[in-house]
Amino acid sequence: MLRTSHSLHRRALLQGAAVVAGLTALSSSAGASATSTTSAGGPGSRQSPIRIRPSTTEPAHLPTLHVHYPHDATVTMTYVREDADEPDGCTVRGDEETVRAELPPGVGSLTVAGVTYGLRQFHWHTPSEHLVVAREYPIEMHFVHQDSSGHTLVVGVWVTPGPTNRTLGHLYDHLVSECTADDPVGHIDVGALLPRRHTSYRYDGSLTTAPYTEGVQWVMLTDPITASPRQIDRFRAMFPTGNRRDVQDLNGRVVRTDRGPF
Numbered sequence: 140m141l142r143t144s145h146s147l148h149r150r151a152l153l154q155g156a157a158v159v160a161g162l163t164a165l166s167s168s169a170g171a172s173a174t175s176t177t178s179a180g181g182p183g184s185r186q187s188p189i190r191i192r193p194s195t196t197e198p199a200h201l202p203t204l205h206v207h208y209p210h211d212a213t214v215t216m217t218y219v220r221e222d223a224d225e226p227d228g229c230t231v232r233g234d235e236e237t238v239r240a241e242l243p244p245g246v247g248s249l250t251v252a253g254v255t256y257g258l259r260q261f262h263w264h265t266p267s268e269h270l271v272v273a274r275e276y277p278i279e280m281h282f283v284h285q286d287s288s289g290h291t292l293v294v295g296v297w298v299t300p301g302p303t304n305r306t307l308g309h310l311y312d313h314l315v316s317e318c319t320a321d322d323p324v325g326h327i328d329v330g331a332l333l334p335r336r337h338t339s340y341r342y343d344g345s346l347t348t349a350p351y352t353e354g355v356q357w358v359m360l361t362d363p364i365t366a367s368p369r370q371i372d373r374f375r376a377m378f379p380t381g382n383r384r385d386v387q388d389l390n391g392r393v394v395r396t397d398r399g400p401f
């Protein structure tokens with residue numbers, strides 16, 4: 140299926156669309172096989188997201204993640220548009236659109252295996268893009284980094300219902316709608332958006348939105364953070380039909396993890 144028709148199929152008018160209710164971790168679509176983009180001769184064979192399974196995951200000693208995220212940053216909340224050329228674009232929620240928090244250069248970084256990656260922006264998908272066996276989470280965050288050579292590393296963090304996350308609540312007070320101005324938000328503790336433990340699943344994949352560029356290092360943290368059901372619903376209300384890409388074929392790739400046995 141072509142991306143455009145897939146996107147159109149997934150689109151829904153914001154007005155009149157029902158906000159998906161409930162907080163279940165299981166989805167009826169979670170058992171479906173990977174779609175379309177790779178099998179249709181799309182962008183490549185090392186695509187993201189993926190389904191993480193015990194049979195294709197191996198334990199490993201992984202290079203430590205040295206996380207240097209700011210605890211008092213000003214971020215700019217911006218709506219990422221994919222339909223700027225369409226007349227109803229301001230009210231249509233494309234499944235490749237999101238709200239993104241952009242950071243000034245140099246305020247956050249991550250060093251792994253001796254390479255330092257600058258934190259450029261983070262954003263959200265609902266429901267989660269990566270699945271663990273059949274489990275999905277209501278939200279997945281992506282922290283997008285680049286090193287000085289332009290290599291991309293994304294840290295993914297699942298969000299599960301539980302205690303309120305104050306930082307997430309502060310950011311979600313500033314969820315900007317499509318076609319509205321960017322909104323700078325101060326005093327953001329970016330470090331509070333990560334779980335305490337940094338065990339992870341790592342694999343080589345791609346961007347999950349066009350142009351699906353490969354060569355992206357993925358680090359999915361095994362432990363979710365929590366947000367209150369109300370906080371989760373605030374983001375889901377922005378994207379009533381979701382803004383995630385379907386899982387892609389592994390094509391022989393192996394996921395490595397330091398989480399211990401499943």
Ligand SMILES: [Zn+2]
Nearest residue numbers: 262264281347
């Ligand atoms: Zn993303």
